[in-house]
Amino acid sequence: MVNKEQVFKEIFQANSRKIYHLCYGYTGDNDLANDLMQETFLKVWQNLDKFRNQAMISTWIYRIAVNTCLSHLRVEKRQAKDELTDQIIETKAEDFSEKNEQVALLYQCIAKLEENERIIITMVLDELPYAEIAEISGISEGNLRVKIHRIKQKLTELYNKYERF
Amino acid sequence: MKDFDVIKNIWQEQQEPELSQEEILRRMKRSRNRLANRLLLEVLLMSLSIAILSYAWYMIPFRMWTTHLSLLIFMACCLFVLFAQLTAYRSIHHRDEMLSKPQEYILQLKKFQNERYQLNTQKYLVYTLLLGLGLLLFFVEIFFVSAIWLTIIGLGISVGWILICYFWLMKKYVRKEQGYLNEMIHHLERLSQQFNEE
Incomplete structure (x- = not known):
């Protein structure tokens, strides 16, 4: 059990931030992103034995x-939102710097994309290799490249459009 | 005018949240225990019902075949509920399809939702009919060995409760779940289309 917890901790440390980005990008909501990330790692915990020998x-x-x-x-x-009183994410004091505003705007633009586009673009932004994104999303690499090209254009247009306001 | 690389830089420079793995582990254990306890309680209650029925069947010298048949039906109903609960639990907690490709996962989710709907409608109807039949058969012997008013009150209360469950409580539950199911299927079909688009 201790060993399992140790393995889990290592997996959590290595992946949690990117998984949080994915969930936040998908929902556009901090609380829901927390819930979805928790659910994801619960399933990881339940399936940990199956992962032991997985390379990727x-x-x-x-x-x-x-x-x-x-x-x-x-x-x-x-x-009920009672479980959300103690946040998994320790929210720091709000910092309304320009950088934070840009990130917030970026999340808002991602929220305007289709569901599968949101998922793909957060993986692209986190620099996952295309082969891995294709494997995760079950789309052929060729098809994925076309999709990514389209999503990048869409996101860039959205960002520039809303940044002007 | 920003290009995609600038947007990527903004993304990568975002303030990282401080994630607490201890909190995640603590919550996971809590939710796992809660589910396990609930299932355990349901299994215990059903097992207790089966034990009481078996005991009554063994200890009371029922004379009519209708009573024996009714007890058999009651036990079959209990076993069916027990089986349905365990199957639902298994399908929720041992879902290998979580590792499937999203398109396959969406199809499996649809299948799961339809199974739930069937359980709550068709299978529940069969369960109710069997329970009603069991009660009618059971009260045949009661009718012959006790006062008629006792039979009428007993049967009235039992059938009344079954009717309330079927026509009010269960309909309400199914309506709620069907609303959710429709929303879910609509959502899944839209996603399926997104993944299939070239």
Whole structure:
């Protein structure tokens, strides 16, 4: 059990930030991103034994996160939010720097994309290799390249459009 | 006018959240224990019902075949509920499809949702009918060995409760779940289309 917790901690440390980015990019909401990330790692914990001998463990974690995000249906909003009182993420004092505003705007623009586009672009922004993104999303690499090109254009247009306001 | 590389820089320079793995582990354990306890309680209650039925069947010398058949039906109903609970638990907690490709996962989710719907409608109807039949058969012997008013009150309360469950509580539950199901299927179909687009 101790060993399992240790393995889990290592996996968590190596992947949690990127998984959080994916969940935040998908939902555009900090609380929901927390919930989805928690759900993802719960499933990782449950399947930890199956992962032991996997070379690309991050691919599997991403796939669980993608599937968790896709099956998310704003159900959480209907549930009691009592568990959210103690945040997983320790929110720092709000810093309204220009950089933070730019990041917030970027998340808002990502929220305007289609669901699968949101998932793909957060992986692109986190610099995952295309082969891995293709493996995670189950799309051929050729098709993925076309999609990514289109999503990049769309996001750039959105960002520049909203930045002007 | 910013190009994509500038946007990527903004993304990569974002303030990183401080994630607490201890909190995640603590919550996971709590939610796992809560689910396990709930399942355990349900299994215990059903097992207790089966034990009481078996005990009554063994200890009370019922004379009519209708009573024996009714007890058999009651036990079959309990076993069915027990099986349905365990199957639902298994499908929620041992879902290998979480590792499937998103398109396959979406199809599996649709299948799961349809199974839930069938369980709550068709299978629940069969369960209710069997339970009603079991009660009718059970009260045949009661009718012959006790006062008629006792039979009428007993049967009335039992059938009344079943009717309330079927026509009010369950309909309400199914309506709620169907609303969710429709939303889910609509969402999944849209996603499926997004992944299939060239």
